[in-house]
Amino acid sequence: TQSTRPQRLLGAVQKNATRGDPRSVVKAIDEFCRHKEWAMNVGDEKGCILDSVVSELNPATVLELGTYCGYSTVRIASLLPPHAKLITLEFNPDYAKIACQVIAWAGLEDKIQLVEGSSAEWIPKMKEHFGVKMLDLVFMDHWKDDYLPDTKLLEDCGLLRKGSVLLADNVICPGSPDYLKYVRRSPRYKSQYFRSHLEYTKAEDGLEKSVFLG
Ligand SMILES: Oc1cc(-c2ccc(F)cc2)cc2nccnc12
Numbered sequence: 001t002q003s004t005r006p007q008r009l010l011g012a013v014q015k016n017a018t019r020g021d022p023r024s025v026v027k028a029i030d031e032f033c034r035h036k037e038w039a040m041n042v043g044d045e046k047g048c049i050l051d052s053v054v055s056e057l058n059p060a061t062v063l064e065l066g067t068y069c070g071y072s073t074v075r076i077a078s079l080l081p082p083h084a085k086l087i088t089l090e091f092n093p094d095y096a097k098i099a100c101q102v103i104a105w106a107g108l109e110d111k112i113q114l115v116e117g118s119s120a121e122w123i124p125k126m127k128e129h130f131g132v133k134m135l136d137l138v139f140m141d142h143w144k145d146d147y148l149p150d151t152k153l154l155e156d157c158g159l160l161r162k163g164s165v166l167l168a169d170n171v172i173c174p175g176s177p178d179y180l181k182y183v184r185r186s187p188r189y190k191s192q193y194f195r196s197h198l199e200y201t202k203a204e205d206g207l208e209k210s211v212f213l214g
């Protein structure tokens with residue numbers, strides 16, 4: 001039977017990356033997507049912006065919405081301090097199965113908790129189920145129409161504190177106009193746009209970094 005693109009991406013990781021070396025996993029996926037098949041990872045250009053936000057923030061607790069094959073999951077987790085935790089939510093079971101193996105190949109299972117399910121279901125369970133008090137960083141990279149409702153849910157669930165950072169991918173392409181309007185107009189956020197390109201292409205895209213002011 002035909003393999004899927006995520007399965008072929010995993011194969012490229014297992015063939016070209018070194019077990020236990022997260023940066024080689026990131027590199028193998030970028031090479032695969034640039035030279036073999038495009039895939040919707042945040043990619044190397046926006047990935048460098050992601051790296052700088054993570055390194056500057058040094059977060060203890062990170063929530064990623066939208067795991068896909070685990071590229072940004074591995075990229076973020078490889079930069080976290082020793083006892084920091086990353087929880088990543090993926091709705092698609094096939095993607096979750098691949099991401100789990102990519103995360104294992106990178107040797108980052110101890111830092112990452114991969115949860116299969118919807119953000120609407122799991123955000124309200126963060127505190128009771130994962131013992132999360134507050135989120136230092138949320139990387140939003142799931143379905144663009146869920147960015148705004150999920151942001152309001154994070155607020156309502158008391159998961160954001162003064163200084164919590166929301167970092168949203170694809171605010172231009174595919175685009176999340178209602179989310180952008182909300183975080184840029186709200187007095188409760190200090191928002192900043194990092195212009196870049198859609199992964200592995202010349203099309204414009206960017207990341208929006210929004211600091212919650214409490
Ligand atoms: O980074 C991304 C890119 C795209 C995407 C797909 C097709 C295009 F033509 C352009 C862009 C979709 C995404 N969905 C969820 C999370 N991230 C995404």
Ligand SMILES: [Mg+2]
Nearest residue numbers: 042141169170
């Ligand atoms: Mg994306």
